[in-house]
Amino acid sequence: MATKTHNERAWWFVLPVVLLVAFNAVVPLMTVVNYSVQESFSQGVWFWSGVEWFEETLNSSRFQAALGRQLLFTGIILAIEIPLGIAIALTMPKTGPWVPVCLVLMALPLLIPWNVVGAMWNIFALPDIGLLGYTVNALGIDYDYTQQPLSAWITVIAMDVWHWTSLVVLLAYAGLASIPDAYYQAAKIDGAGRWAVFRHIELPKMNRVLTIAILLRFMDSFMIYTEPFVLTGGGPGNSTTFLSIDLVKKALGEFDLGPAAAMSLIYFLITLLVSWLFYTLMTRQEEG
Amino acid sequence: MARITLDSLRHSYAPNPKGAGDYALKEIDLDWQDGGAYALLGPSGCGKSTLLNIVSGLVTPSEGRILFDGEDVTNLPPDQRNIAQVFQFPVIYDTMTVYDNLAFPLRNRGVARDAVDARVREIATMLELDDTLGRRAAGLTPDAKQKISMGRGLVRDDVNVIMFDEPLTVIDPHLKWKLRSKLKELHHRVRATMIYVTHDQTEALTFADRVVVMDDGIVVQIGTPVELFERPAHTFVGHFIGSPGMNVIPCSIDNGQAIVAGMSVATENVATATSGRTEIGVRPEFVTLASEGVPARIIRVADTGRHRIMEAEIAGAKVHAVVGDGINIPEGTAHLAFAPDMTRIYDDGWLIGGTR
Numbered sequence: 001m002a003t004k005t006h007n008e009r010a011w012w013f014v015l016p017v018v019l020l021v022a023f024n025a026v027v028p029l030m031t032v033v034n035y036s037v038q039e040s041f042s043q044g045v046w047f048w049s050g051v052e053w054f055e056e057t058l059n060s061s062r063f064q065a066a067l068g069r070q071l072l073f074t075g076i077i078l079a080i081e082i083p084l085g086i087a088i089a090l091t092m093p094k095t096g097p098w099v100p101v102c103l104v105l106m107a108l109p110l111l112i113p114w115n116v117v118g119a120m121w122n123i124f125a126l127p128d129i130g131l132l133g134y135t136v137n138a139l140g141i142d143y144d145y146t147q148q149p150l151s152a153w154i155t156v157i158a159m160d161v162w163h164w165t166s167l168v169v170l171l172a173y174a175g176l177a178s179i180p181d182a183y184y185q186a187a188k189i190d191g192a193g194r195w196a197v198f199r200h201i202e203l204p205k206m207n208r209v210l211t212i213a214i215l216l217r218f219m220d221s222f223m224i225y226t227e228p229f230v231l232t233g234g235g236p237g238n239s240t241t242f243l244s245i246d247l248v249k250k251a252l253g254e255f256d257l258g259p260a261a262a263m264s265l266i267y268f269l270i271t272l273l274v275s276w277l278f279y280t281l282m283t284r285q286e287e288g
Numbered sequence: 289m290a291r292i293t294l295d296s297l298r299h300s301y302a303p304n305p306k307g308a309g310d311y312a313l314k315e316i317d318l319d320w321q322d323g324g325a326y327a328l329l330g331p332s333g334c335g336k337s338t339l340l341n342i343v344s345g346l347v348t349p350s351e352g353r354i355l356f357d358g359e360d361v362t363n364l365p366p367d368q369r370n371i372a373q374v375f376q377f378p379v380i381y382d383t384m385t386v387y388d389n390l391a392f393p394l395r396n397r398g399v400a401r402d403a404v405d406a407r408v409r410e411i412a413t414m415l416e417l418d419d420t421l422g423r424r425a426a427g428l429t430p431d432a433k434q435k436i437s438m439g440r441g442l443v444r445d446d447v448n449v450i451m452f453d454e455p456l457t458v459i460d461p462h463l464k465w466k467l468r469s470k471l472k473e474l475h476h477r478v479r480a481t482m483i484y485v486t487h488d489q490t491e492a493l494t495f496a497d498r499v500v501v502m503d504d505g506i507v508v509q510i511g512t513p514v515e516l517f518e519r520p521a522h523t524f525v526g527h528f529i530g531s532p533g534m535n536v537i538p539c540s541i542d543n544g545q546a547i548v549a550g551m552s553v554a555t556e557n558v559a560t561a562t563s564g565r566t567e568i569g570v571r572p573e574f575v576t577l578a579s580e581g582v583p584a585r586i587i588r589v590a591d592t593g594r595h596r597i598m599e600a601e602i603a604g605a606k607v608h609a610v611v612g613d614g615i616n617i618p619e620g621t622a623h624l625a626f627a628p629d630m631t632r633i634y635d636d637g638w639l640i641g642g643t644r
Contacts, residue, residue, distance in 0.1 A: 185346050186379040188366045190440060191396035200392075204383040 035261035053262035063263060065238070066246040067270075073153075073242060074221045077160045081217055082210070084161070085168025089176055090202070092169070103173075106166045118230025121159040125231075145232065149239035152232050156240055159227055164217060171213045175206035211282040215275060222271055243267050290356040290448040290481060292320040292343065297352035299338055305350065312338045314505040316352070320449075323479045325472070327496035329486060331528070335505040336485050340451055343483065345369045356448050372441020372450045376457045378433030382426040386417055389425050390439045397444075411443045414474065431463045438471075442478060449481040456491060468494055489529050493517075501525050517571070518630065523637045526569045532597060532608045535575065539568045539633070546633050549603045551582050554628035557641040564636035570626045572597065575609035577617065578625035585621050600624065 036054070039047040057063050092102050112120075127133040127144045136143045145155040179201065187197045225244040228234065234241035234249070241249070247267065251260035297316040305311055313335045320326055328336040341347040343354060345366035353362045361369050372393075381389050390408045399407075412418050415435045420428060425436055434455055441450045452471075456464045472495060475482055484495050492499050493513040501508045501516065501524075509521040520526035526534025539546040544558045546568045553568060577598075584600040584607060591597075598609045598617055602624070609624065611617060633640050 180377065180379075182375040182377060182379050185344075185366070186373065186375065186437070186440075188346075189344065189371060189373050190393040191367045192392070193396070196392075196396065200381045200383065204381075 032261045032264055035257045036265055038258060040257050049258060053258045054266065057259055057263045057266060062246070063266075066241055066243050069239075069241065070222060070243045073156070073224070074218060076157055077164070077221050078214065078217055080157070080161050081165045081168050082214060085165050085213065086172045086206070086210075088165070088169045089172035090198070092173055094177065103170070106169050106173075109163050109166050110170075112163070114226035115230050117159060117163050118227040121155060121162075121227075122231050125155045147236055149236055152236060152240050156228050156231060159231060160221065160224070163227070164220070167216065168213045171209040172206055175209035176202060179205045207282075211279070214282070215278055218278060219271060219275055222274070291322045291358075292318075292449060292481065293355040293358070294318040294339075294343075295353040295355060297339075297342065297349050297354070299335075299342060299347065299349045299351075311350075311505055313342075313349070316507055318500065318507065318510070320481060320483065322357075323481055325475045325482045325484070325495060325497045327484045327486060327492035327499045328502060329489060329492040329499050329528075330502035331487055334502045336487075336502050337453060339502070340373075340453055340483065340485050343449065344371050344373050344451055370444070370446045370448045372444065372447050374434060374437045374441065374450070374452045374455045376454045378430055378437055378458065380425045380428075380433050380436050382424075384425055385422055386412070386425050386428070386436060387421040389436050390417075390421075390443055393440050393444055407443050407445075411439050414442070414477065415439050415470070430458045431460070431467055434459065434467065435470075438474075442474070442480075447480060449483060452482065452484040452486075454486050454488075455484075456486075456488075464491075471495060489531075493529070501528065503528075519632075519639070520569065521639045523567060523569055523634050526571070530571060532572055534569045534571045535605075535607045536567045536569050536634070537602055537605045537607060539566055541566050541633070546631075548582050553582065553626060553631060555631045555633050556629050557632050557639070559633045559635065559640050562635045562640070567634045567637075568626070568631055569634050569639075570631040572608040572610045574627035574630040575607065576625050576627075577609070577611065577615060578623050581623040581625040583621060584624045586617065586619060589617055 037049060037051070039049045039052075041047075088106075092106075093099055109117075124130045125133045125145050127137050127146075133143060133145070142148075143151050145151040183201050183205075184197065187201055192200070223244055224242060225248070228240050228242060229245055229248075232240045234245045244267075247260060247263055250256050250263060254260075294316050297313055297318075298311055299313040300311045302310045316339065328339060330336045338347060342349050345361070345364055345368075348363065353360055355361065356369065381392060384392065387408060390411060391404050394404045394407060408421075409418075412421055415438065417432065417435055417439065420432065425433065428436070438450070438452075438455075441447055456467060459467055468491060471482075471484075484492065486492050493516075496513070498510060498512055499516055500510050503522075503524045509516060509525045511519075511521075516525055516529050520529070520534060523534065523536045527536065537548055539548045539553065541547070541559045541562055542552075544560065546553045546555050546559065546566070548568060555568060559566065582602055584602045587599045587601055587606075589596050589598050589611075595613070596611045596617070598611050600607045600609065600622070607624065
């Protein structure tokens with residue numbers, strides 16, 4: 001019974017996955033790599049261009065501006081959604097009939113498709129007929145997201161916070177629910193205040209789920225496309241043109257395949273690098 | 289340190305308790321002396337954890353009062369009772385060092401830095417945690433973690449009582465004994481009132497000066513380990529403590545004397561007035577093979593290494609006897625004799641003439 005059989009046939013079981021991944025990830029990615037190092041003309045004429053597109057993209061003020069907007073947007077929504085999500089999770093009931101009610105309410109925004117969210121906020125925030133836009137203007141605040149960059153930013157951020165804070169709440173709530181009562185009892189006995197309980201019990205115990213939450217929110221917000229596209233279309237002007245919107249403009253709008261491919265590779269590498277950095281830093285801190 | 293008095297304590301988890309069955313604690317009157325080492329011993333679900341949580345203030349009793357040194361603390365929250373508790377599973381603050389863990393209760397109470405440092409180092413030495421003071425508490429072994437939770441109680445010099453809720457559950461068997469003797473040693477050094485909750489008789493008997501045996505929400509007996517062993521006040525105590533437990537053999541009463549299988553059995557107490565089911569109780573250690581006595585049918589013999597345990601049957605009741613080396617155990621039937629001063633009559637489970 002204890003003899004382990006070594007069987008080369010096992011590789012056949014892996015093959016379907018290898019093929020699938022090859023077709024949906026490796027081949028498209030390599031195609032993009034292929035584009036990124038060539039200059040294309042019509043009728044399938046290609047010229048080798050080396051790293052020219054990469055240099056051009058990195059040096060272009062258009063890309064730098066989009067990247068800057070992207071980083072600012074991601075930074076702002078992380079700074080709002082993570083603390084807000086934790087705060088909401090802390091105030092949610094731990095037991096009782098309200099638990100399922102709260103959980104369902106929290107999960108609702110997550111169930112709405114991206115473009116619907118964009119369309120909803122588009123109408124909701126319109127200054128002349130939207131409930132939000134009209135109310136804000138009626139209160140004497142000059143607000144028009146179709147004309148003012150600041151209003152557009154506030155609307156995009158509010159929309160993302162509304163759509164995605166729930167994810168952080170649910171993850172943080174799961175982390176909180178896994179803390180045994182004995183910890184709270186011990187803290188009570190040790191005379192710990194509310195802040196000390198949060199700082200020394202709840203936050204460390206939520207560490208893992210928060211790592212996941214930050215990673216997911218970082219990646220998702222860094223690649224955000226549909227919602228701002230539907231809401232503002234990247235405007236007014238270029239004020240809410242984030243990286244993915246800019247990329248689509250370049251690749252499909254201007255059909256500039258080489259630079260667009262170089263840009264998407266840089267985009268991909270930045271996302272990968274930052275995710276890796278986040279993950280390594282957070283898990284190292286946990287082990288230390 | 290304080291003397292702890294439980295005054296007619298009753299507790300029910302049901303909002304409107306009706307019968308006695310609704311009560312997790314039925315009627316508890318107890319006095320724990322200042323500086324004593326006590327154990328609360330009983331099977332799972334007997335109410336010992338409820339009682340512990342009532343003392344610590346995590347649960348408020350439905351009825352009755354708790355007094356610390358004569359002062360009513362029934363409605364005080366845990367942090368105002370100055371108690372310490374070690375839980376079943378080690379509770380430590382993961383992100384802190386061992387030092388910070390030990391200092392935590394003092395810092396929360398605003399103790400001066402120097403005083404904290406001195407006290408933490410003193411307790412760490414006592415618990416043999418000196419070497420690990422600078423390390424993160426999360427990476428330590430379960431027994432070291434339990435020492436830390438114990439230490440968080442010991443650092444405070446205003447602690448009224450330190451309570452242990454089955455603290456050795458997650459400790460490796462070979463370390464249990466070590467940690468237990470450490471506990472005992474600590475008790476001798478600091479002379480704190482300690483209450484140790486367990487369902488393990490060995491832990492209770494080795495740790496405590498006095499053991500409180502509980503069953504089904506009531507205190508069945510309070511006594512020293514020797515008293516519990518030699519003079520169980522209830523057949524439950526006799527059965528629960530000892531391995532194998534006390535033999536309980538149904539008997540009839542004639543003129544105050546116990547009659548088993550038609551034979552009169554000499555007992556330490558006299559059955560003055562009985563109200564229910566009568567039994568005699570005698571520990572296996574005090575049952576011997578004899579040429580004459582109560583007839584028994586021998587079922588099997590188990591050799592434990594130190595001695596042999598003979599299992600026999602008297603009139604349908606199982607009887608165990610510890611048989612020493614060199615004694616020949618006959619097959620089939622034999623006669624058993626019970627040591628008269630260690631054999632007692634029980635009425636409805638309770639010792640006749642014993643104090644309840």
